[in-house]
Amino acid sequence: MAVSSKPAILGGEPVTKIRIPFTKIILTDDEVHVVNNILKTKIFVCGRYTELLEREFARYVGTKHAIAVSSGTAGLFLSFLAFNITFNSKVVTTPLTFIASASTIIHAGAVPIFVDVLPDGNIDPNNVREVDDFDAICLVHLYGLPVDFDALSEIAKEKNIPIIEDASHAHGAEYKGRKVGSLGDIAVFSLYPSKIIAAGGWGGIITTNDDEIAEKIRLLRAHGELRVLIGAEGAYEYIRLGYNMRLSEVEAAIAYFQLRKLDAFVEARRKIARYLTELLSEIPGIRTPREPPNKKHAFYIYAIQIDPKVIGWSRDRFVEALNAEGISARKGYHIPLHKTQFFRNINDSNINYFARIIRYPDYSSMRLPMAEYLASTTVWLPLYPTMSYTEAELIAKAIRKLVDWGRRRADS
Numbered sequence: 001m002a003v004s005s006k007p008a009i010l011g012g013e014p015v016t017k018i019r020i021p022f023t024k025i026i027l028t029d030d031e032v033h034v035v036n037n038i039l040k041t042k043i044f045v046c047g048r049y050t051e052l053l054e055r056e057f058a059r060y061v062g063t064k065h066a067i068a069v070s071s072g073t074a075g076l077f078l079s080f081l082a083f084n085i086t087f088n089s090k091v092v093t094t095p096l097t098f099i100a101s102a103s104t105i106i107h108a109g110a111v112p113i114f115v116d117v118l119p120d121g122n123i124d125p126n127n128v129r130e131v132d133d134f135d136a137i138c139l140v141h142l143y144g145l146p147v148d149f150d151a152l153s154e155i156a157k158e159k160n161i162p163i164i165e166d167a168s169h170a171h172g173a174e175y176k177g178r179k180v181g182s183l184g185d186i187a188v189f190s191l192y193p194s195k196i197i198a199a200g201g202w203g204g205i206i207t208t209n210d211d212e213i214a215e216k217i218r219l220l221r222a223h224g225e226l227r228v229l230i231g232a233e234g235a236y237e238y239i240r241l242g243y244n245m246r247l248s249e250v251e252a253a254i255a256y257f258q259l260r261k262l263d264a265f266v267e268a269r270r271k272i273a274r275y276l277t278e279l280l281s282e283i284p285g286i287r288t289p290r291e292p293p294n295k296k297h298a299f300y301i302y303a304i305q306i307d308p309k310v311i312g313w314s315r316d317r318f319v320e321a322l323n324a325e326g327i328s329a330r331k332g333y334h335i336p337l338h339k340t341q342f343f344r345n346i347n348d349s350n351i352n353y354f355a356r357i358i359r360y361p362d363y364s365s366m367r368l369p370m371a372e373y374l375a376s377t378t379v380w381l382p383l384y385p386t387m388s389y390t391e392a393e394l395i396a397k398a399i400r401k402l403v404d405w406g407r408r409r410a411d412s
């Protein structure tokens, strides 16, 4: 066997000595200049960029309202509250996501009900239909691939319950020609630095067509102060329990200039994703992401599924070996939420003070085979809008090298 084919993790030469990062934040002079200007004007909150971001984001998504908030997590929390999803409510959601999709249900006082997912990682509407009794659906467009919305919407309509879209991964994604974020009753986008567009810190944005809900959220995000509704005369008069979950001007301005590049970012991600798929599709034991004809994938994350028996590597070792080759791959959501320590111990009031008043299901005995299978076989590959074809080729080369080695080792 040629020395060069020996995996770097076993002492061979890496495919690239210049590490390919997992992601890259793309900032231009626009963001630098606007931050400078804000520092000069010293208007740090409630300025024109928050308004501009909200107006343009609503226009982009195609909703009546967009409301900037301090994070995606805050946005989800406020969305549940706005729909009165609180004590005694149950929310169906996916276990294959970031904790915030489910922890915010708990913050609101409600109970998450996890259902299993489809092979593409998104919530399976058939499993949602089997749940007896629930009050809302919180869906996640995982990695930027829109969920099967029509089937979920049918269930929600039958039950007369709201759909909350967690669109944190899916800025610019589309379902049947409609932008994600305009599908459900309300949607939340994260603007965390790693996301498709970022706010330069924490940030989030909520979209909805519902005037009443939008007004409630504006109140909730700003202390429940009457000022939100009637201006200065309403200062220091409070009409409901509220929070301080607004976005700062610096973050809003950065997010606004990122929004102007969103279509270009998504197109660049899609182009590289297509190329990666072309390069990887012939490699045995590697399953590349699919894009059905009625969905536009935003490719926040390019996730592949590996078959450890075919490639001759366990998933965790394969990820380590890719990193040794200079490719910053990750194992992603490798523990489905119901299997995390928090959910297994959720009824312990020392780790969840809501357990003093709420009894949660026994998540530790829950079996969700597809989510568990995906969590144990997924590999997240690097992807960012400025990735070159050469970098994509290096990623594919490293994967091919490891798979060839693993298969030969299995044969010998």
Ligand SMILES: Cc1ncc(COP(=O)(O)O)c(C=O)c1O
Pocket (backbone or CB within 6 Å): 071, 072, 073, 074, 097, 098, 100, 101, 140, 166, 168, 169, 189, 190, 191, 192, 202, 203, 204
């Ligand atoms: C699916 C999902 N939901 C919610 C969030 C929370 O967003 P944030 O980090 O802006 O609070 C994130 C991301 O970080 C996420 O990936």
